Amino acid sequence: MKRRPSAFFWVLVVLLTLLVIVPLLWMVVTSIKTVGESQADPPTLIPQDPSGRAFGEVLTTGGQNPVLRWALNSFAAATLHAALVVVVASMAGYALARMEFRFKNFIFSFILLTLFIPGFVFLMPNYLLMDNLGWLDTLWALVVPGAAGAFGVFFMRQFFLAIPKELEEVALIDGANAWTIFTRIILPNAKPALATLTVLSFLANWNDFVWPLFVLFSPERLTLPAGLSLLQGAYTTDYPVIMAGATVAAVPVLILYVFVQRYVIEGVARSGIKG
């Protein structure tokens, strides 16, 4: 355990890194090739005749494949979704962590149990519910139902359990009520957890595939993942255009990830502590 990493170790680490990076690079490189070159055998590693045609195609075609519009829809849905999750999950998580009331353990166990119900069970009934609420083909279908997931509540509760009780007690002596304690003392102390939950919820919503694929229909209302599958169908073998679409979807998340990777990784690491 304490020996210095060997040459073999470094070779392995670098090979794995290449394994992650090469497919992503290939996606970007292909997006600036011509159609002919993207189908060359053997493939050319460096584009012989680089062009922005594919990006022009996906970013400007307007009606048919409005990739920018999809990106905007994805961004709006993911942002609103993350905000809703953080508000409702932190309130519920606080009550479950720091307050005593009847049925508390029952409610928490029941919520936790639903973490293990596979998502496809909710697909048909929630679709009909969206229809009845008039939410089909709207942003609401993407923002609201997902916020009922148990993960956020579980995650915030875990965090609040670890905040020292003294913080609340001092405020209580000063005569603060529960809401004041929550908003003025607890939440400011929970900033890292709130940031982590925001990022995780945003990413999950941004990347969600099955649900938006079925609850959205109008080309101008799709999110990026749903739109990309449409793009694949429309451009079948025009790989530069398909890769340009994938690049447009991938790059914003990867840039976001560079800045928030610490929160994402800590959040995932903490989600496992319960076995």
Add this chain to the structure above:
Amino acid sequence: MRGYGRATPYLFLAPYLALFLLFVVGPAVFGLWMSLHDWDFQLPGKPFVGLQNYKDLFDPLSATAEPFWHGMRATGIFTVASVPFLVAVPLGLAVLLNRKFPGRTFFRAVYFAPYVLGVAVIGLMFRYILDTTFGILNAFLGVFGISEIGWTTEQPWAFVALVAVTVWWTAGFNAIIYLAGLQDIPAEQYEAAELDGASTWQQFRHVTLPGLRPVTVFIVVITLLASANMFGQALLITQGGPGDTTTTALMVITDTGFSQFRMGQAAAMSYLLAICLAIVALVVFRLMKERKS
């Protein structure tokens, strides 16, 4: 010390519970109700049919049984083939990342990175990389004299490809959970093992693996759930083919419900799949618990 009224906890819970009842509890019950009806989305009448939707799935003569069990088979093969890799590869990655070396945080972030991309990006990217004629993977293998492989068009290569892509995409996620588990194993246990003259492998076998058992149970269960939900990879990379060999259960369910509008039947399929999954999860859970004692 109690500084809040009797109703306060419920008020804090109310917004979440309202969503929870409306979008989780309600639909779970309503789905069961739907599965007992001939629930066609387009027709006004939704007659009660009892267990007919379930019976049809076990009737070889019905039109729904065959695609459904083909889908179950595809999902089953994918799950059995992917879960071992999705447990073992991340464990290896976690052990690698648990060593102290310069740039460790950087490499940890790199190995996790594919997970932040959605299945749509992964699917489009690998559909091209795995293409039989234009794909860079076959071109690369060609350098070593390996002839073209139909990664998206031939079996068993299609399953190999789907498993490999899924490992590429999600190994980092499980690895991070394992890494947290590794860091919870007290250093004294390794020191004691070392004093007893245990080799690196013996330490791994007798300290690391037993210490990771609870985390492993958690990882196996969430990975089973994820594999049973497989959809995007097969839709975008193999389009369910060749034939219908990679048309997963979830693809059959969505096709039945959203393309054929037979939502009652689709709901019955969902519940049957969920029950199968619960049985598998319980068996796995039991097996892993028993090995402990």
